[in-house]
Amino acid sequence: MRVAADVGTLELADYQRAVRLLLRHPLITAAYPDRGALPLVRRWAAHLRTDLFEVLGYRLLTTGDTARLLRVHDELDATRPALTRTGRPFDRRRYAYLMLTLAALGRAGAQIALGELADAVAADAVRIDGLGMDTERKADRDAFVDAVAWLEQRGALALADGSAADWVNNPDRAEALYDIDREIVGVVYRPSRVLQHLRSVTALLDTDHGLAQGQATMRRTAARRARRLVLEQPVVYYADVDESLRGQLRSPALIEDLERLTGLGVERRAEGVAIIDTSGRLSDVRFPGAGTIAQAALLLAARIATYCGPSNRRSRPARLPAPTAAERLAESAARIDSALPYHGVLAALEDPAGPAGPAAEARIPDPASDRASDRAPETEPAGHPFLPDAWLRGAMRQITGEYGSAFGANWRADPDRLLDEAVALLAALRLVAVVEGGVLALPLLARYRGVTAEVKPRAQPHTQPRAQPTVAPTRAAELSQPTLFEGSPE
Template sequence: MAGRVAEQVSPLELADYQRAVRLLLGNALITGTHPNRAALPLIRRWANQLRADLHEVLGYRLVTTANTARLLRVQDELDVTRPARTRTDRPFDRRRYAYLVLTLAALGRSGTQIALGELADAVAADAARIDGLGLDTERKSDRDAFVDAVTWLAERGALTLADGSAADWVSSPDHAEALYDIDREIVFAVYLPSRVLQHMSSVTGLLDHDRGLAQGVHRVREAAARRARRLVLEHPVAYYTDVGESLRGQLRHPGLAEDLERLTGLTVERRAEGVALVDTSGRLSDLRFPGGGTPAQAALLLAARIAAHVAGSRSSALPAPTSAERTEALAARIDTGLPVQNVLAGLSEAQPAEPVDPEPGETVATHPFVTDAWLRTAMKGLMDAYGTAFSVAWRGDPERLLREAVRLLVALRLVVRVEGGVLALPLLARYRGTTAEVKSRATRSTGAAADQRSPRGE
């Protein structure tokens, strides 16, 4: 580190500064209203120190304007665990993401106000030129998806409802309308790609590969240190077996904990298997665990059963796919949906994920394998024991509840998905012995005794 983290911050003001850091890390775009009206003044107060520390510690870039603060992060790997969400808290699908980008393009060509129907027509015209997309305002499902994208922008201040109702327009576009004010500064702050997309033939071109940075031993070490800090900050846990030797050395370096703790105000916890930034208060985490809602409750109970199962049986043990292998597999899936037209082949850049090979003489770590059949049986047992506490919508669809519970455990890096089941990762052992109590039918929830929350930094 060239200088000490929060060097110009007095001890009395350090907690306030760390709150600003957590706000930025949890909300990459901050406006006058998002995530709240107090956020932007706080960020502007500490802008210079934030800009210096976030770049030095993490390699991030803070861009501020009169009405926005935008944190430009470095993307080290592909991650599907943090989707945009709809008005009903469901993850965006590909159609909604497409409508979101086309809506931003239409708003960039618009003035200061626009009617929802007019905006829909502009997006529909662009969507019609994309094979397999389209937007038919006569179909309610298309209107719902489009308004989900509009609402996502409205929540961030890019659009402000001036008159009418988007919900009424969705129900009856021929008899209702909504008028929005456009904040062009926020519109342009939302979408700031790190690369020219037309120059890429693979989604891996969006990932950071230290182009032009890692020159010489010192610069290589600096780049590795930043990546190690990002790994701990951005994920619930950083496992040593998931990375190469250079990153393992940086994860074990005592300066990593000192820098991250002073920057965020959270605690770095070290175990034999890896490092975690523990957020017991939920001040930074975007995914709290244990958490409310049936999927989170089912995930906690399922985690406890998996932990007990692998501790008391001789399950098969398999090596987990590394971060590089997961990124390569996910990139292959995403790249199948990329357009083949309008890509400038001469300028295209596809960066393969760097493999993590075991060191000579190093034993490859293996983890207990739990089959899908066992998971289905375990979920049936949970439904029998606690089903009355789960919401009605989930009680009727145990397969969907199992998918959501496993998806949450994967996002928390408690398990990893492999063909035919999951592998139980070391952090899962923390939930062994978790107990639950069915509360009254009026509350319809489960209470679970556990003391860990997900240290997520997004």
């Protein structure tokens, strides 16, 4: 099947813009992410519905005022959290309040007062062990209003009167009234499984890999999974997938399909595959980027790449194997499953064929698991350079000493916290892998070898007493999205 088969050459760029918009924002409403998004998606809805399903296995649902892309989840990904009003990631309490708010709105009418909604959520939250919600506590009110603001941003709620901020500060003297868009409320959360019987978060993943299907169906399933991985991940390393996916990743059709679907380039190197998005039209995280954490992460990446490079002949770092996909999945699943309220699971809906409990769910076959037995001998990695925590702390202190004038005062005073945040960013981009006692430098990090930086004064209005410096990577235009690996192109 040819992607965008019926789309004319002159209209292809417009169609690809609609694809990128949907992939970036799986829920689109009349006002979110902007007023031009929904008309664009609706114009191409028929083509999008066909291509996104055939290429990726995604389903597009459209209503009069919404477009909802139902993704297939192959991995647990913590890099795209819901954000609070101040831009911080949701914690578990806020996610729980968001779900309970949606449930309460489903029982409400056309309008609801914020205090009334809070009381409904609190009544449900108190019945959940370890959660609860006390509207007398400002911390709980803040968390609840963060969930309400998230829904308001997407159009599920519209402020008709009053102020949520005033209610948070003084619920006895202030109130807010919201109009409810029931259509949007109904499409915000569309789980891929019936949740009442789940004993592990792994049951939400795409674990049906065609064990009882024909060869053609299995190949089509593997091809869709390979395209999804390249599209959803900063990079896909061959060493991290099984043989069937490795063959699909090397297929010329994968590059052709994804480039025509998204309008972006795909680069294949000896170690893996990555989509190139130098313009930021699809990526939700740009690297290098603005802010102290992104700047510190770039400088740290450059130092790691130089230390691990061929020019460093005096102190070669030890090489260790990276955690497998199955090990990463098991670690993430165990952390999430530890908070599941098992007393609410409906035993009658459990699978009678297998043992109950999270351990049984964690043993669901995954195509990236048991890589040692599936991997061909020639693809067995020799390991990745290991950087211990002591080396990382020393490097960050050197960076803070050299470029500290570009960083905020709170970060200069706490280089260890800055290191943690910078390493977390590099790990999310698959530039490093966090292991016990340090990190492993992954192949994509090689592209930042030789990066230099300088401190430049940031332009400020003349009323400011003095300029604040900022780190300015000299190759920032080239480094908007990773494109270089250690190995040569295939």
